[in-house]
Every structure is written in structure tokens, then in C-alpha cells.
Amino acid sequence: MKKLLLLVSLLVSNSLFAIDGESFDDPALHARYRKLTHELRCLQCQNETIGDSNATLAKDLRRELRAMLLAGKSDAEIQQFMTDRYGDFVLYRPPVATRTLTLWLAPGIVLVGAGIAVFFIIRRRGSQSFDDLPDDKNPDGSTGAAP
Amino acid sequence: MKLRFLLPLLIFGALFATFGFMLHRTENGGYDPKIIQSPLLGKPAPAFRLISVEDPTKFVDTRDYLGQIYVLNVWGTWCVGCRQEHPALLEIARQQLVPIVGLDTRQDSSDSNELANAQQWLSRLGNPYVATAFDADGRAAIDWGVYGAPETFLIDAKGYVAYKHVGPLSVEAWQQKFVPRIEQLRAGSVAGSKP
Numbered sequence: 627m628k629k630l631l632l633l634v635s636l637l638v639s640n641s642l643f644a645i646d647g648e649s650f651d652d653p654a655l656h657a658r659y660r661k662l663t664h665e666l667r668c669l670q671c672q673n674e675t676i677g678d679s680n681a682t683l684a685k686d687l688r689r690e691l692r693a694m695l696l697a698g699k700s701d702a703e704i705q706q707f708m709t710d711r712y713g714d715f716v717l718y719r720p721p722v723a724t725r726t727l728t729l730w731l732a733p734g735i736v737l738v739g740a741g742i743a744v745f746f747i748i749r750r751r752g753s754q755s756f757d758d759l760p761d762d763k764n765p766d767g768s769t770g771a772a773p
Numbered sequence: 774m775k776l777r778f779l780l781p782l783l784i785f786g787a788l789f790a791t792f793g794f795m796l797h798r799t800e801n802g803g804y805d806p807k808i809i810q811s812p813l814l815g816k817p818a819p820a821f822r823l824i825s826v827e828d829p830t831k832f833v834d835t836r837d838y839l840g841q842i843y844v845l846n847v848w849g850t851w852c853v854g855c856r857q858e859h860p861a862l863l864e865i866a867r868q869q870l871v872p873i874v875g876l877d878t879r880q881d882s883s884d885s886n887e888l889a890n891a892q893q894w895l896s897r898l899g900n901p902y903v904a905t906a907f908d909a910d911g912r913a914a915i916d917w918g919v920y921g922a923p924e925t926f927l928i929d930a931k932g933y934v935a936y937k938h939v940g941p942l943s944v945e946a947w948q949q950k951f952v953p954r955i956e957q958l959r960a961g962s963v964a965g966s967k968p
Contacts, residue, residue, distance in 0.1 A: 669809060669920035682881040683920055686911045689882070711918035713812040 655695050662691055662701065666708055667716050675718065811918055813934040818845070818926070819916035823906035826877050826891045833874065833906035838928070842935075842958055844873045844951070845926040846902070846942075847914060850890040851880040852922045858941035859898055865947050866901035871955055875905030878914045878922060927951055929958050 650656040663677030670681040676688055687708075694704050708716045720726050798804035813819070822834040846862060848855035866873055879887035888907050895905065908914050917926070920939075927936040936954050938946065 672807065685881055686915060690912075690915060710812060711915060712920065713809055713918075715809045 650692075650695075658701065659692065659695055662695075662704060663688060665718050666691075666705075667712075667718055669712055669716065807921070808939050809920075811934070811937045813918055813926075814937060816934060818928045818932050818934050819913070821876075821906060821908075821913040821916065823876075823908060823913060826875070826888060826895065826905040826907045827900070829888065829907070833904045835874075835932075838872070838874065839932050840930055842871050842930055842955055843928050844871055845876055845917075845928060846873055847876045847878060847917065847919050847922050847924045847926075849878045849880060849922050850887060850894045851884065854921075854941040855923045858923055858943070859901070861942055861944050861947065862901035863899050864944050865942075870952065872903040873901055875902035876908055876913060876917070877905050878908045878911055878919070882911070925951075927954055 650659060660677070664675045666676045666687065668674050668676045668679040668681055668684040668687070670683040671679050674681075674684070676684040676691070678684075690707075691704060694707065699707075705717065714720050714726070720729060722730055795804065799806070818835060820835045822832055822836075825831045825833050844865075862873060877887065877891045879885075888909075891905065891907065895902075906913065914922075917924075923941055925938040925942050926934055929935045935958060936950065938950060
């Protein structure tokens with residue numbers, strides 16, 4: 627029981643001791659704040675969101691974000707504010723545009739390509755007779771019963 | 774049949790070549806993944822009106838520099854790279870090609886000594902700036918999209934951002950990246966002003 631409690635407290639503490647202790651009176655605003663801080667990149671420490679980073683830029687941007695939310699700015703307006711200053715790179719979810727088309731289409735192309743390859747491999751294997759494969763009666767797989 | 778065994782080797786070779794090439798470019802300074810192109814390039818420079826570090830009773834206003842090419846250098850006394858580039862800035866200021874305006878930013882909201890530190894820095898190490906604005910709340914730095922001081926911007930006579938350099942500026946980088954652009958801007962504005 628004690629061990630279980632310890633385990634649970636460890637799991638929970640992760641979110642309690644988050645870098646950012648910011649809170650809002652309005653839970654809806656707080657939810658938007660949490661969502662936005664985890665969709666914006668901190669450019670000072672490029673692989674962290676501004677919600678996860680302790681860098682000074684991230685702190686400043688969180689403060690800015692909080693002020694904009696309290697001023698009633700929409701998510702789109704906030705994202706525009708960020709991209710105007712730091713470019714698309716600041717968004718963890720880049721917009722779909724001609725210049726980002728490769729980025730968005732590449733996974734699909736790879737998936738379709740892999741699918742086609744798998745299809746042909748399976749079809750080729752399927753045409754092979756099971757008699758060709760080694761089994762108990764025929765350990766070396768050569769019965770001469772191949773078509 | 775042979776291709777089947779050759780293919781993994783080809784894929785490995787292609788990856789090896791790609792990674793090797795990018796590492797090589799990173800080593801030689803041609804490519805730095807930390808440098809992100811500023812969306813401000815070709816756009817009007819963000820305006821600010823802030824108190825002056827040299828004389829906090831006065832203001833530094835970007836509108837005062839409209840009509841001339843100038844350089845904005847973002848720095849802070851807490852920033853190691855700024856200390857490193859300071860002699861280069863003094864040398865560049867000595868050339869008197871364009872005025873250098875400073876934007877002194879504090880490290881974070883708990884940093885309350887930056888103004889005093891900056892004044893000391895300028896009197897001790899020399900002042901390359903025609904004026905230095907004090908960005909007390911970090912808002913101006915955010916408006917300029919600053920993510921790693923020192924950063925140096927080139928602003929044209931119309932008040933548009935023409936170029937941005939991230940990281941410590943050297944005299945060589947100045948000669949290679951800034952001087953040709955300044956000359957180009959000057960030639961362009963002369964040509965443009967012809968009736």
C-alpha cells in the first residue's frame with residue numbers, strides 16, 4: 627500500500643512541480659493557456675515548448691501569452707503574434723502551405739510507398755508453394771514437388 | 774536478387790553522405806541549425822520609445838532614425854557573447870559608416886540591476902552606440918523577435934529591416950555581411966531618388 631502511494635505520488639508530482647506555476651481564475655482560460663504553451667516552441671532552447679522550458683525567453687513569452695489571454699485575444703491572434711516575431715518555426719504544428727507541403731505530404735508518400743512494397747512482397751511470397759519450405763518430413767525443403 | 778542485398782548498403786550510404794555533408798557545413802560555419810530566418814526581414818522595423826541608458830531622463834525613439842540607414846544591436850551585460858563582440862562594435866563605430874543604436878535588455882524579470890550595470894559597462898568598456906535604449910520589461914526584444922542576444926539588425930532609410938545577424942558580430946562578419954548591404958542600400962536610394 628505504501629509503495630503504491632509512493633508510486634502514485636511520483637506520477638502526480640510531475641504535473642504539480644511543472645516549470646510553470648501559472649494559474650488562472652477561469653478554468654477555460656487556464657486550459658487554453660496550457661494548450662498554447664505546449665504548442666509554441668521556445669527559440670532559445672529549440673526542442674522545448676515555452677510551457678516546458680525554463681529559459682528566460684520562455685518565461686517572457688508565457689507572461690506575454692497570459693496577458694494576451696486575459697485581454698481576450700483569440701488563439702489565432704496569439705499564434706499570429708508569435709509567428710510575426712519568430713516565424714513559423716515557433717509553431718509545433720506548422721501551417722499547411724506550399725512551402726510546408728513536403729513536410730506534410732512526406733509521411734503519406736512514405737506510407738503509400740511502403741504499402742505498395744509490402745503488397746508486392748506478399749504477392750510474390752503467396753505464389754510460392756509451401757512444399758518448398760522445410761518441415762519435419764522434409765528438413766532441407768527439397769521434395770522435388772515444386773510446380 | 775543482387776539488388777536486394779545492395780539496397781540496404783545504398784540506403785546506408787545515402788544517409789551517411791547526407792549526415793556527413795550537414796555536419797561538414799555545421800563545422801565550417803555555413804550552416805547553423807540554431808539560426809532561424811527572421812520573419813521581420815523586408816518588413817517595417819518594430820517601433821519603440823524607451824528611456825536612454827546613458828541618460829534615463831531622455832528617450833530613445835526609433836522614429837528619430839527614420840530616413841537614415843542604421844544598425845540596432847541588442848545586448849545585455851549578462852550576455853557573454855555581447856562582451857565578446859564589444860571590441861568589434863567599437864571598431865565598427867570608429868568606421869562611422871552608419872550609426873549603431875543599442876537596445877539593452879535585462880536577463881529576466883527578476884534582474885533589477887541591468888540599467889546600472891549597463892551604464893557601468895559603457896563607461897568602463899567604451900560606448901559604440903549613438904544612443905542605447907533600455908528595454909525594462911523585455912517587450913521591445915519580443916517585438917523584434919530576439920531569441921539569442923547579441924543580435925544585430927540593419928534597418929534601411931525607410932525603416933524596413935534589411936538584414937539580421939544572430940550571435941557575436943565580428944569585424945569580418947561586418948565587412949562581409951553588412952558593408953555590402955549598406956552600400957547597396959545607399960546606391961538603391963540614390964537611384965530611387967532620381968526624378
